[in-house]
Amino acid sequence: MPFIPHTDDDTREMLESIGAKSIDDLFDEIPAELKIDSLDGIPDAMSEMEITRLMRERAAMDGAPLCFIGAGAYEHHIPQAVWDIATRGEYYSAYTPYQAEASQGTLQTIYEYQSMITELTGLEVSNASLYDGASGLAEAALMAVRSNRKAKSRQVLLTPGVNPTYAKVANAIAGSQGLTFDYLPMDTSTGNLKPGALDDNADPVAVVIQQPTFLGTLEDVDRITDWAHARGAFVIAIANPTSLAVLRAPGHWGEQGADIACGEGQPLGVPVSSGGPYFGYMTCKEKHVRQMPGRIIGRTIDLEGKPGFTLTLQAREQHIRRSKATSNICTNQGLMVTAATIYMSLLGSDGLAAVARHSAGNTARLVAGLTSIDGIERLFDGPAFHEVALKFDRPVVPVLEALAAKDILGGYDLGADFPDLGDALLVCATETKTEADIDVYVEAMREVFA
Amino acid sequence: MSELPGDLQYTSDHEWLRREEDGNVTVGITDHAQSALGDLVYVELPEVNQEVENGGDMAVVESVKAASDVYAPIGGTVVAVNDALSDDPEAINNDPYGEGWIVKLEPSGDEGELLSPDAYQALLDDIDS
Numbered sequence: 001m002p003f004i005p006h007t008d009d010d011t012r013e014m015l016e017s018i019g020a021k022s023i024d025d026l027f028d029e030i031p032a033e034l035k036i037d038s039l040d041g042i043p044d045a046m047s048e049m050e051i052t053r054l055m056r057e058r059a060a061m062d063g064a065p066l067c068f069i070g071a072g073a074y075e076h077h078i079p080q081a082v083w084d085i086a087t088r089g090e091y092y093s094a095y096t097p098y099q100a101e102a103s104q105g106t107l108q109t110i111y112e113y114q115s116m117i118t119e120l121t122g123l124e125v126s127n128a129s130l131y132d133g134a135s136g137l138a139e140a141a142l143m144a145v146r147s148n149r150k151a152k153s154r155q156v157l158l159t160p161g162v163n164p165t166y167a168k169v170a171n172a173i174a175g176s177q178g179l180t181f182d183y184l185p186m187d188t189s190t191g192n193l194k195p196g197a198l199d200d201n202a203d204p205v206a207v208v209i210q211q212p213t214f215l216g217t218l219e220d221v222d223r224i225t226d227w228a229h230a231r232g233a234f235v236i237a238i239a240n241p242t243s244l245a246v247l248r249a250p251g252h253w254g255e256q257g258a259d260i261a262c263g264e265g266q267p268l269g270v271p272v273s274s275g276g277p278y279f280g281y282m283t284c285k286e287k288h289v290r291q292m293p294g295r296i297i298g299r300t301i302d303l304e305g306k307p308g309f310t311l312t313l314q315a316r317e318q319h320i321r322r323s324k325a326t327s328n329i330c331t332n333q334g335l336m337v338t339a340a341t342i343y344m345s346l347l348g349s350d351g352l353a354a355v356a357r358h359s360a361g362n363t364a365r366l367v368a369g370l371t372s373i374d375g376i377e378r379l380f381d382g383p384a385f386h387e388v389a390l391k392f393d394r395p396v397v398p399v400l401e402a403l404a405a406k407d408i409l410g411g412y413d414l415g416a417d418f419p420d421l422g423d424a425l426l427v428c429a430t431e432t433k434t435e436a437d438i439d440v441y442v443e444a445m446r447e448v449f450a
Numbered sequence: 451m452s453e454l455p456g457d458l459q460y461t462s463d464h465e466w467l468r469r470e471e472d473g474n475v476t477v478g479i480t481d482h483a484q485s486a487l488g489d490l491v492y493v494e495l496p497e498v499n500q501e502v503e504n505g506g507d508m509a510v511v512e513s514v515k516a517a518s519d520v521y522a523p524i525g526g527t528v529v530a531v532n533d534a535l536s537d538d539p540e541a542i543n544n545d546p547y548g549e550g551w552i553v554k555l556e557p558s559g560d561e562g563e564l565l566s567p568d569a570y571q572a573l574l575d576d577i578d579s
Contacts, residue, residue, distance in 0.1 A: 149497055290492060290512075315491075315517040324519070 063407065066437055068366070070387045070428030071214070071412035072133070072163050073278070074242065074267045076355060077432050078339075079346050082269045086339040093334055100311045107309035110332070111297045113341040120244045121237070121261040122251025123283035127294035128332035133264030134166040136280030137208065137238060138173035139293045139327060140262045143284070144206035144234040145179065146326060147259075147291040151205040151232055154178045159193055159224060160186030161213020162238060164417040179205075188420055191217040191380040191389060198227045207231075209258070210238040211247065215414075216363075216387030216426065217380055218247075225254030237261040241268055241281065242359070243385050245352035251285075260284045269343025270336050279333035279340065290316055293327030358431035359386035362438060366429040369442035373449050379424055386430060389414060392423040399425075402448045408441055453481045455547050460570035461523045466547065467564070470554075474529055478551045479511060479520060479542060482574055487513040490539040495531040496553065502526060504560040509552050511542065520552060525560025528553055 006014075011023070020026055027035075046054065067075050085091065090105060100107060114126035130136045141156045156179055158167055171181050187194040191213060207228035211221050221237075228235045237250030237258035244250075250258035266278040284292055290313065298312030318325035347355065363386045370376050375393035392399065396413045403410035411427035418424065429438055458466045464483035468476045484490065494510035502508050502522040509520040532551050535541060542550035565573065 290494070315512045315515070320515075321517050324517075 065404070065407045065409050066433070066441060067272075067409045068427050068429055068433075068441060069409050069412050070216075070430075071426055072165065072264060073272045074240070074359075074386075074428065074430055075272050075432050076242070076267055076269075076359075076430055078269050078271060078343065081346060082339050082342045085342050086335060091335070091338050101308070104309055106334070107297050107311070109338055109341055110295075110334075111299055111309050112345075113337050114297060116341065116344045117241070117265075117281050118283050120241055120249065121239065121281075121283045122249025122257065123261055124251075124286040125289045125292065125296070126281065126283040127292055127296050128334075129265065129337045130262075130280035130282055130294055130329060131333065132276060132278045132280045133238070133262065133266075134163070134169035134280075135173060136262035136264075136282050137162075137166045137236070138170040139280075139329060140236045140260045140282060141170055141174050141179055141181070141206060141208070142177065142327065143260060143288070143291050143293060144236060147288045148205055148232070148234045151203075151234075153203045153205045153233075154180060155204045156181050156206045156208060156236075157202065157204040157228075157233075158183045158208045159210060159213070159219055160184060161192065161215060161217065161219055162208055162210045163214045166210075166238065186420075189380070190382055191215040192219050192382070193224065198224065202231055204228070204231065204233045206234040206236050208236045208238060209253075211250075212240060212243055212385040212387065214426075215380070215389045215418075216384045216428075217389075218383050218385065221248075221250075222254045225256070225258060229254065229256055234259040238263045240385070241265060242352065242356050245349065246356040246360075247385070251283075257285070259288060265333075265336065265340050268340035270339055277333060277336055279336035289313065291326055293329040295332050355431050356386070359429070360384075362386070362429035362431060362433050363388055363427070365435070366427060366433075366438045366441065369438060370427070370445055373442075373446050375449050376445070379421060387426060387428040389421070390425045390427060391421075392425060394423060396423050396425050399445075399448055403441075403444055406444045408444055410441070410445070453547070454567050454571055454574075456567050458547065458567065459523070459564040460567065460573075461521070461564060462573060463521050463523075465520060465523045467523045474554050474556050475524065475526070476551050477508070477520075477523060477553045477555060478546055480570075481546045482577075483518075484543050484546045484550070487511060487518060488515055489513055490542050492517075493532075493535040493539045493542070493552065495533070495535065496528050498528050498531060500528045501558070502528065502555065504562055511539070511552075522555065523564060524555065524562075525558040526555035527558065529556045530554040 110128045117126045118124060130139055158181055160183055167181055185194040185197050209221055209224050211219050213219055225235045235258040239250055239261060250261040262280060262282045264278060265281045270278055295311060296313050298310050300308060300310050302308045314320055316326045318328060367388045370390060371378055377391050379389040379391045396415055400410050411425040414421055414424040414426055458468050460466050464480045466478055466480050470476060490511055490513050492512040496508055504522060504525040506522050507519050508522040511518055511520055531553055
């Protein structure tokens with residue numbers, strides 16, 4: 001369905017018929033002192049030719065280094081078919097469909113996506129996606145407040161393994177709406193929740209548990225889930241979708257399961273890139289669906305009894321509910337979700353589990369190699385998924401710079417986010433790394449430490 | 451022509467209330483309101499013991515085409531909610547003044563002007579004309 005913009009004639013005609021002289025007239029009621037002519041730090045517009053050249057130059061600066069950074073975005077092999085199909089004209093739109101029911105194919109794709117992501121997370125309903133994992137947490141927290149009506153508290157507790165960027169984003173979005181986000185204390189010897197940290201007097205509206213943790217460890221999700229539910233709090237799970245092929249789904253955590261799951265969908269067929277676009281997923285128990293933000297596609301039958309797909313539960317969205325809508329989110333990351341759906345379809349559950357196992361195996365191999373070097377040891381002993389924190393006997397930054405000079409992105413420096421952990425580096429080797437790649441990294445590190 | 455029981459009071463937002471013998475009031479939405487909304491699919495009820503202000507948000511009724519707030523016709527404390535509506539929201543469509551009641555309030559005295567059946571009928575006639 002083509003999008004046809006207004007011509008100058010259209011615009012003139014419309015302005016004439018309402019008696020306005022110019023487009024600017026329409027914004028007359030905004031006081032002049034609130035209007036700005038230019039944005040600080042935003043350069044003048046460039047021509048297509050200029051911008052293409054600039055972007056090529058910038059992209060070339062990236063080179064093609066061996067990447068061992070994870071920390072929330074993960075490099076996975078993306079079968080060629082994923083983006084070949086996703087960029088076909090029938091699919092190629094960044095947007096949620098308008099005149100939705102005329103776009104049955106798009107709706108079916110999203111419905112299939114929702115079905116897959118609910119299966120992965122072990123929950124009952126999914127929306128059509130959100131912007132990214134971090135804003136997904138903010139939406140999940142706001143949703144928990146709306147849905148957990150018995151709770152008067154506005155405190156959201158975070159396990160220490162919640163991605164620090166997610167906490168910052170959630171606070172930026174939901175902090176101004178009266179929610180507070182507080183981390184539970186970490187045991188710096190395990191990277192997990194400190195024993196005794198689950199205070200029986202706590203009264204949070206929701207508890208956020210990330211599994212695997214940002215530091216790559218595995219948290220005791222059952223115990224924390226049950227503790228939260230005993231306090232009348234909702235449980236919000238953040239999980240890497242790849243990990244869910246081998247780890248227990250949030251819907252089965254503890255006695256009752258998590259109430260809401262959210263996270264970053266990028267590992268499912270979306271390439272790593274600075275700043276996205278990525279997509280956030282969100283699933284929940286069916287009883288909370290009316291408080292779920294975003295679009296939801298349903299399957300139904302038409303007047304002739306034929307199956308069809310439709311936008312459902314729209315009455316809670318802002319085009320109907322206006323200022324009282326459950327959320328301002330009324331779009332989805334259509335193109336990213338299309339890629340993720342094709343990715344999951346091509347791999348299947350066995351394929352996704354193979355990706356997860358290979359990634360975990362490669363990381364274990366990498367860690368064994370790196371910790372054979374004097375001056376590097378594991379920061380935590382417990383089990384890990386495909387990401388491990390290492391402790392250095394020297395500052396991390398010069399080491400990363402020396403590795404970068406050898407065209408290796410060595411990992412994520414934990415110093416800024418976790419100063420208590422000392423000189424620490426988070427490394428990840430997904431299935432994209434060969435044994436030779438890992439050996440190259442280990443030998444390069446050995447030279448740096450020599 | 452919608453049904454309009456004579457023993458009830460009404461609001462211009464299309465809620466009705468019945469003063470019960472125990473001093474509490476039962477609240478619902480009118481036949482006109484349910485008919486305008488169409489088939490209801492969901493009712494969001496307040497919590498028992500919740501205090502509501504006169505004219506404040508009290509519940510939400512949702513049909514396939516719209517979701518509307520139900521405002522408290524008087525101030526008070528919620529003493530009972532019609533839990534049966536969770537499974538059967540269409541009770542409001544089928545029996546708006548009976549099985550379709552929404553909330554029982556204990557009045558706090560925070561009351562404004564309410565409409566008599568005749569006054570409400572006049573309002574409806576105005577809407578229809």
